[in-house]
Amino acid sequence: MAEPVFLEMAGIRKEFPGVVANDRVDLRVERGEIHGLLGENGAGKSTLMKILYGLYTPDEGEIYLDGDRLDLDSPQDAIDAGIGMVHQHFQLIPRLTVAENVVLGEREPATPFRPDAESPIPEAVRSNRVVQSVAERFSLGLDAPTRRIQRLADRYGFDLDAGAKISELDVGQRQRVEILKALYRDVDLLILDEPTAVLTPTEAERLFDSLDRLTDEGLSIIFITHKLDEVESIVDRVTILREGKNAGTAVVSEVTQADLAEMMVGREVLFQIEKEGVDLGEPVLQLQNVHADDDRGIEALSGVDLTVRAGEVVGIAGVSGNGQNELAEVAAGIRQPTTGSVRVDGTDLTGAAPRQFVDSGVSFVPEDRLEYGCAADLSVMHNATLKEFRDQRFDGPLGLDYDELEAYAETLVEEFDVRGVEDVTETKAGDLSGGNLQKLILARELDRNPALLVANQPTRGVDVGAIEFIREALLDQRMNGTGIVLFSEDLDEITDLSDRILVIYEGEFVYETTPEEADRDRIGLEMTGGGRAGGDQRPSDRHADVTAAASEGER
Numbered sequence: 001m002a003e004p005v006f007l008e009m010a011g012i013r014k015e016f017p018g019v020v021a022n023d024r025v026d027l028r029v030e031r032g033e034i035h036g037l038l039g040e041n042g043a044g045k046s047t048l049m050k051i052l053y054g055l056y057t058p059d060e061g062e063i064y065l066d067g068d069r070l071d072l073d074s075p076q077d078a079i080d081a082g083i084g085m086v087h088q089h090f091q092l093i094p095r096l097t098v099a100e101n102v103v104l105g106e107r108e109p110a111t112p113f114r115p116d117a118e119s120p121i122p123e124a125v126r127s128n129r130v131v132q133s134v135a136e137r138f139s140l141g142l143d144a145p146t147r148r149i150q151r152l153a154d155r156y157g158f159d160l161d162a163g164a165k166i167s168e169l170d171v172g173q174r175q176r177v178e179i180l181k182a183l184y185r186d187v188d189l190l191i192l193d194e195p196t197a198v199l200t201p202t203e204a205e206r207l208f209d210s211l212d213r214l215t216d217e218g219l220s221i222i223f224i225t226h227k228l229d230e231v232e233s234i235v236d237r238v239t240i241l242r243e244g245k246n247a248g249t250a251v252v253s254e255v256t257q258a259d260l261a262e263m264m265v266g267r268e269v270l271f272q273i274e275k276e277g278v279d280l281g282e283p284v285l286q287l288q289n290v291h292a293d294d295d296r297g298i299e300a301l302s303g304v305d306l307t308v309r310a311g312e313v314v315g316i317a318g319v320s321g322n323g324q325n326e327l328a329e330v331a332a333g334i335r336q337p338t339t340g341s342v343r344v345d346g347t348d349l350t351g352a353a354p355r356q357f358v359d360s361g362v363s364f365v366p367e368d369r370l371e372y373g374c375a376a377d378l379s380v381m382h383n384a385t386l387k388e389f390r391d392q393r394f395d396g397p398l399g400l401d402y403d404e405l406e407a408y409a410e411t412l413v414e415e416f417d418v419r420g421v422e423d424v425t426e427t428k429a430g431d432l433s434g435g436n437l438q439k440l441i442l443a444r445e446l447d448r449n450p451a452l453l454v455a456n457q458p459t460r461g462v463d464v465g466a467i468e469f470i471r472e473a474l475l476d477q478r479m480n481g482t483g484i485v486l487f488s489e490d491l492d493e494i495t496d497l498s499d500r501i502l503v504i505y506e507g508e509f510v511y512e513t514t515p516e517e518a519d520r521d522r523i524g525l526e527m528t529g530g531g532r533a534g535g536d537q538r539p540s541d542r543h544a545d546v547t548a549a550a551s552e553g554e555r
């Protein structure tokens with residue numbers, strides 16, 4: 001008799017109010033393969049994986065692992081069956097060590113948590129004395145597990161010190177701790193939800209090496225991603241979901257990226273977009289000698305000069321953690337510089353309140369959509385109108401005119417193709433899929449026709465169709481005279497959209513170029529500080545050059 005397929009999900013159906021998230025989906029995964037799960041935002045990928053991890057109960061359908069029928073009521077059931085999951089938002093306790101987190105991680109929360117939500121372990125719990133003392137007690141008798149965890153980490157080349165505190169680790173290492181939590185529990189199937197969304201390209205390469213080692217040992221991996229080049233480089237077979245249904249499974253080596261994109265969105269996707277020429281206007285953002293600290297009080301920006309003119313897109317490239325977030329927040333008015341000045345549209349806003357930035361025409365698309373971009377528990381309507389509800393057009397005889405607010409929110413949802421909204425007054429922003437929430441935030445920020453848009457990773461976690469839509473929306477906005485500061489870890493995005501490109505490294509601009517002259521190797525080298533080793537220019541000289549080149553471009 002033929003061996004059963006390793007994992008079989010058959011006829012899975014899951015309905016939320018007004019949305020069929022999974023419509024009789026079949027998924028088959030072989031032992032030892034990396035199986036990609038692709039699909040537009042809202043196609044139902046996370047829902048299907050949450051069912052497999054025991055977080056949601058399907059309305060219909062069956063799951064078999066190695067031929068055995070599974071009945072999964074909680075993540076603990078999934079783990080007991082040999083299924084682990086690494087979420088996009090890590091669930092680690094920063095003050096505890098790697099080993100303590102791995103051991104404590106044996107019990108997963110039984111209640112479903114919001115997609116894309118921040119760590120489900122609230123700060124109150126993390127800092128709770130009882131939790132801390134349990135952890136301390138663990139560490140007393142933790143020698144044997146620590147050694148075991150260290151051996152496990154070494155076996156897969158994870159480069160982790162089991163005794164190190166999570167707070168000392170970078171994002172890539174934290175992710176490996178999450179994987180270790182699953183391996184420690186002997187899982188045979190690992191679900192990775194967009195694992196590279198938080199990683200730099202180098203960290204992503206490291207992860208891929210680790211995944212290869214895991215599959216060599218017979219582990220199966222389900223890999224959710226939006227990045228087609230990742231599918232091409234590490235995935236064996238891929239299943240595509242479209243509008244909750246299985247749109248097919250393909251052997252990756254037999255299809256092109258264009259085929260996959262078309263299977264996902266049901267039409268041809270342009271990977272290149274046309275950028276028209278535009279006459280630059282007056283400066284809409286002028287930062288002079290800006291220094292700013294990060295959240296820990298350590299200097300993150302060390303004397304940044306930046307001028308952005310109306311109709312100009314300035315792309316900021318850099319490895320995350322080099323001051324990009326602080327720069328975005330200073331430009332958007334939600335972080336105060338320690339020294340230096342900020343002018344928006346000709347007005348000095350140094351030290352001004354965030355509201356004054358909003359009122360001066362600054363729009364902000366933050367990197368962390370759930371933390372800063374929206375109020376997850378409020379409706380789509382509230383979120384769509386958060387910044388504009390004071391506008392006269394929403395004045396009613398008895399205060400706010402809710403019919404107008406609702407109609408406006410509906411227009412934005414329609415224009416920006418935000419999917420999964422049953423009713424703008426009922427659907428919560430936090431229940432939208434990641435990409436659809438991003439489109440909602442963009443709709444709110446762009447529809448104000450801002451003088452300045454600060455866009456931090458605007459297409460992260462967004463599907464290829466929506467990426468095309470968002471990039472075109474940004475370029476339309478540029479044609480309307482908005483000045484845009486674009487932060488992106490995707491170099492193609494930076495070169496496709498920008499008029500000028502600046503590389504930031506350790507809180508300073510170290511290199512400036514244009515898309516026409518952009519040399520990817522040089523940009524990559526400058527991003528990692530490699531340009532400094534050449535000794536051709538001191539950073540301070542180079543910094544002066546950048547400023548000079550910037551003013552050159554302004555003439």
Ligand SMILES: Nc1ncnc2c1ncn2[C@@H]1O[C@H](COP(=O)(O)OP(=O)(O)OP(=O)(O)O)[C@@H](O)[C@H]1O
Nearest residue numbers: 016021041042043044045046047420432433434435
């Ligand atoms: N808890 C929930 N309550 C209500 N609707 C939900 C819930 N979770 C998901 N949905 C809806 O189900 C549909 C599928 O969402 P899901 O998160 O599975 O998509 P996805 O393919 O993972 O999207 P993305 O790539 O954007 O993360 C969407 O329309 C979403 O709005």
